[in-house]
Every structure is written in structure tokens, then in C-alpha cells.
Amino acid sequence: xxxxxxxxxxxxxxxxxxxxxxxxxxxxxxxxxxxxxxxxxxxxxxxxxxxxxxxxxxxxxxxxxxxxxxxxxxxxxxxxxxxxxxxxxxxxxxxxxxxxxxxxxxxxxxxxxxxxxxxxxxxxxxxxxxxxxxxxxxxxxxxxxxxxxxxxxxxxxxxxxxxxxxxxxxxxxxxxxxxxxxxxxxxxxxxxxxxxxxxxxxxxxxxxxxxxxxx
Amino acid sequence: xxxxxxxxxxxxxxxxxxxxxxxxxxxxxxxxxxxxxxxxxxxxxxxxxxxxxxxxxxxxxxxxxxxxxxxxxxxxxxxxxxxxxxxxxxxxxxxxxxxxxxxxxxxxxxxxxxxxxxxxxxxxxxxxxxxxxxxxxxxxxxxxxxxxxxxxxxxxxxxxxxxxxxxxxxxxxxxxxxxxxxxxxxxxxxxxxxxxxxxxxxxxxxxxxxxxxxxxxxxxxxxxxxxxxxxxxxxxxxxxxxxxxxx
Numbered sequence: 001x002x003x004x005x006x007x008x009x010x011x012x013x014x015x016x017x018x019x020x021x022x023x024x025x026x027x028x029x030x031x032x033x034x035x036x037x038x039x040x041x042x043x044x045x046x047x048x049x050x051x052x053x054x055x056x057x058x059x060x061x062x063x064x065x066x067x068x069x070x071x072x073x074x075x076x077x078x079x080x081x082x083x084x085x086x087x088x089x090x091x092x093x094x095x096x097x098x099x100x101x102x103x104x105x106x107x108x109x110x111x112x113x114x115x116x117x118x119x120x121x122x123x124x125x126x127x128x129x130x131x132x133x134x135x136x137x138x139x140x141x142x143x144x145x146x147x148x149x150x151x152x153x154x155x156x157x158x159x160x161x162x163x164x165x166x167x168x169x170x171x172x173x174x175x176x177x178x179x180x181x182x183x184x185x186x187x188x189x190x191x192x193x194x195x196x197x198x199x200x201x202x203x204x205x206x207x208x209x210x211x212x213x214x215x
Numbered sequence: 216x217x218x219x220x221x222x223x224x225x226x227x228x229x230x231x232x233x234x235x236x237x238x239x240x241x242x243x244x245x246x247x248x249x250x251x252x253x254x255x256x257x258x259x260x261x262x263x264x265x266x267x268x269x270x271x272x273x274x275x276x277x278x279x280x281x282x283x284x285x286x287x288x289x290x291x292x293x294x295x296x297x298x299x300x301x302x303x304x305x306x307x308x309x310x311x312x313x314x315x316x317x318x319x320x321x322x323x324x325x326x327x328x329x330x331x332x333x334x335x336x337x338x339x340x341x342x343x344x345x346x347x348x349x350x351x352x353x354x355x356x357x358x359x360x361x362x363x364x365x366x367x368x369x370x371x372x373x374x375x376x377x378x379x380x381x382x383x384x385x386x387x388x389x390x391x392x393x394x395x396x397x398x399x400x401x402x403x404x405x406x407x408x409x410x411x412x413x414x415x416x417x418x419x420x421x422x423x424x425x426x427x428x429x430x431x432x433x434x435x436x437x438x439x440x441x442x443x444x445x446x447x448x449x450x451x452x453x454x455x456x457x458x459x460x461x462x
Contacts, residue, residue: 042416042419045415046412046416049408049409049411049412050412052408053405053408053409053412056401056402056404056405056408057401057402057405059401060398060399060401060402060405061398063394063395063397063398063401064394064395064398066390066394067390067391067392067393067394067395067397067398068391070387070390070394071387071388071390071391071394072387072391073387074383074384074386074387074390075383075384075387075388075391076387077380077383077387078292078379078380078381078382078383078384078385078386078387079380079384080380081376081377081379081380081383082376082377082380082381082384083380084376084380085299085373085374085375085376085377085379085380086373086377088369088372088373088376089369089370089373092368092369092370092372092373093369095369096366096369135376136353138380138383139348139349139353142345142348142349142383143345143349145387146345149390150342174415177419181422185426188426188430192433195437196437199437199441203444206444206448210448210451210452210455213452213455213459
């Protein structure tokens with residue numbers, strides 16, 4: 001009983017006092033246990049909070065990855081599609097020019113017209129092929145962008161679930177800490193009351209001895 | 216927790232009690248200092264938390280703005296694609312795929328925003344749209360390109376495709392803006408959570424220090440009562456001893 005100052009009990013105390021002192025000792029141990037539980041719960045809460053913060057940072061990283069990859073892929077897709085549009089316009093124009101040549105009466109002669117028509121048609125075909133390839137590439141890039149988006153969204157959702165679980169665990173640890181704290185506080189109040197009673201018992205004991213001395 | 220001091224030990228008990236009182240005074244000072252320091256810490260963490268939450272709210276607003284921009288860009292891109300497919304007058308499969316892709320993509324987004332369908336259904340619709348668009352693109356690659364006979368068709372198809380491309384570029388930039396704002400928001404929320412946790416820890420320390428002070432003061436009260444009693448008991452004992460010696 002070194003902790004509560006009841007270390008040396010003078011002789012002449014009744015059995016009730018000794019019993020009360022033992023109970024006080026038990027209460028004291030229980031109080032310490034409550035404090036230990038409270039501290040452990042607080043530590044658990046701190047750890048869950050840290051995990052929550054970490055998961056939030058992981059989610060931020062996933063979102064930033066999405067920003068860079070999905071955004072870049074989408075911009076690339078758009079740029080390629082613009083190039084495709086330009087190529088298609090050029091090809092269409094060449095085709096139209098070739099068609100016009102067919103119906104035009106040209107002073108240069110049939111061979112020259114055919115040659116020019118051939119060149120224009122070749123250019124149109126080439127342009128069309130390029131436009132188609134670029135269009136396909138744009139579609140592929142767009143699809144990749146969507147896939148990356150879906151993937152990072154899934155990762156972010158997973159992080160959300162982890163954050164929710166850590167929040168719940170932290171809340172639960174917080175309640176446990178509060179309960180243990182309240183229990184320790186009440187136990188301490190009871191301990192004080194019991195100590196006051198024992199003090200009175202000791203005082204009575206001293207009074208008895210004094211009366212005996214006087215008698 | 217209070218303490219008990221036994222009667223009848225006179226000056227030794229008094230000395231012990233004095234020493235204990237000194238220790239309690241020191242502990243009180245330590246507890247007071249703890250409260251001061253932890254209160255400062257709590258205030259600081261609270262300020263940090265409020266600041267981080269404010270920044271997170273600002274970033275959320277930015278993300279919302281970029282989300283709107285991305286939606287408009289997406290609608291534009293989809294409309295451009297559909298127009299391009301329609302102007303080519305290509306195979307019905309390509310045109311139908313482009314139109315279905317556009318309808319599913321925009322429909323899913325609009326229905327999700329107006330909360331007609333849940334997130335999962337909206338995602339399903341958007342995936343269907345992406346697949347249809349992809350199919351249309353692939354079909355146009357593998358099938359013979361139609362002969363564009365008129366200037367209007369050529370210009371229409373090219374402009375449609377250019378609009379789709381421009382929309383996609385703008386959408387990509389907006390996606391970057393939106394997601395990076397969301398990421399920054401999340402980082403600020405994490406900072407706020409960290410500050411909140413530290414503030415709570417400081418609050419716990421303050422509560423513990425207050426409880427400690429409370430206990431010390433209670434002990435002081437009980438100890439001074441016991442001291443008074445020891446003092447009077449000691450005097451009584453001495454008087455009784457003197458009387459006994461005198462016979």
C-alpha cells in the first residue's frame with residue numbers, strides 16, 4: 001500500500017479496519033487497471049486515426065494519378081482526333097477535286113487529267129487511311145483513359161472503405177477510452193470515500209486508546 | 216485519491232506530512248504547466264484543423280467547377296462524334312454505334328446528376344456508351360470508308376470530328392483540373408483529421424492534468440485535517456503521559 005499512504009498501521013486496529021484496507025488495495029489495483037485500459041484505448045484510437053489519415057493520403061495519391069494519366073490520355077486522344085479531322089478534310093477535298101476533274105473539260109488532254117486525277121485520288125486514299133488510323137488511335141486512347149479512370153476510381157473506393165473502417169474503429173476506441181476514464185474517475189471518488197471512512201475508524205481507534213490511557 | 220496519516224507519531228508524522236505536502240505542491244505546479252502547454256497545443260491544432268477544412272472546401276468548389284466543365288466538354292465531344300458519323304453517311308452500324316454511344320454516355324451522366332438512377336446503373340450506362348463508341352470506331356477502321364460526295368458532307372464530318380477532338384482535349388484538361396482539385400481536397404481533409412486527432416490528444420492530456428490537480432488538492436485537504444488531528448492527539452498523549460508520571 002505504498003501508493004495511498006497507508007503503509008504503517010499501528011497496533012490495536014480492529015479486523016474491520018484491516019479488511020477495509022485490503023478492499024482499498026483492491027480498489028486501487030482496479031483503478032490502475034482502468035487507467036491502463038483507458039491509455040490502451042487512447043493509443044488504439046491514435047493508431048486508427050493515423051491509419052485513417054494514411055488512407056486519405058493514399059486516396060489523394062490515387063486521384064492525382066487519375067488526374068495525370070486519365071487527363072493526359074484524354075488530351076492525347078483529342079489531339080489525335082483533331083489531326084484525324086484535318087487529315088479527313090484534306091482527303092475529302094482531294095476526292096472532291098478528283099471528282100470535279102472527271103467532269104471538267106480540260107485543254108491539257110485526257111492523259112494529263114487522268115494523271116492528275118490519279119494523284120488526287122492517291123492523296124485522298126492516303127489521307128483517308130491516315131484519318132482512319134488516327135481515329136482508331138483516338139478511340140483506343142479514349143478507351144484507355146476510361147479504363148484508367150475506372151481503375152483509379154476502384155482504388156479510391158477501396159481507400160474510402162478503409163477510411164470508413166478506420167473511422168469506425170477510432171470512434172469505438174474513443175468510446176472505450178471515455179468509458180474507462182469515467183470508470184476510473186468514479187472508482188477514485190469511491191476510494192476517497194472509503195479512505196475517509198478508514199480515517200475515521202483510525203481516529204476512533206486513537207480516541208479509544210486515549211480514553212484507555214486516561215482511564 | 217486522499218491519504219491517511221496515523222495519530223500518535225507526533226513530530227515524525229508531521230515531518231512526513233510536510234514532505235508530502237511539498238511534493239504535492241510540485242505536482243500541482245507540473246499539472247498547471249501541463250494544462251497551459253496542452254491548451255496552447257489544442258488551440259494551435261484547432262486553428263490548423265479549421266484552416267485545413269476551409270482549404271478543403273475551396274478545393275471541393277474548384278473540383279465541382281471542373282466537373283461541370285468536363286461534363287460540357289464530354290457532351291460536346293459526344294455530339295461532335297455523332298455528327299461526324301452522321302455526316303460521313305457511312306455504314307449504318309458505325310452511325311448507330313456512334314449515336315448509341317453518345318446517347319448512353321450523356322444519358323448516364325444526366326440521369327446520375329438528376330438522381331434518377333443510382334451510381335451503379337449510371338456507371339453501367341456509361342460503360343455501355345464507351346463500348347458502343349469503341350465499337351463504332353473499330354467498325355469505321357475495318358470497313359471501307361464511304362465516298363463523301365459533297366462539300367457539305369466533307370466539311371460536316373471534319374468539323375464534327377474536330378469538335379469531338381476539341382471536346383476531348385478540353386475534357387482531358389478539365390479532368391486533370393477536377394481530379395487534382397479532388398486530390399488536394401483529400402490531402403487537406405487528411406491534414407484536418409490529423410490536427411483533429413492531435414487536438415483530441417491534447418484535450419485528453421488537459422483532462423488528465425485537471426484530474427491530477429483535483430486529486431492533489433483533495434489530498435491536501437485530507438492531509439491538513441489529519442495534521443491537525445495528529446497535532447491535538449500528540450498534545451493529548453503528552454498530557455496523559457505527564458499525568459501518569461505524576462501519579
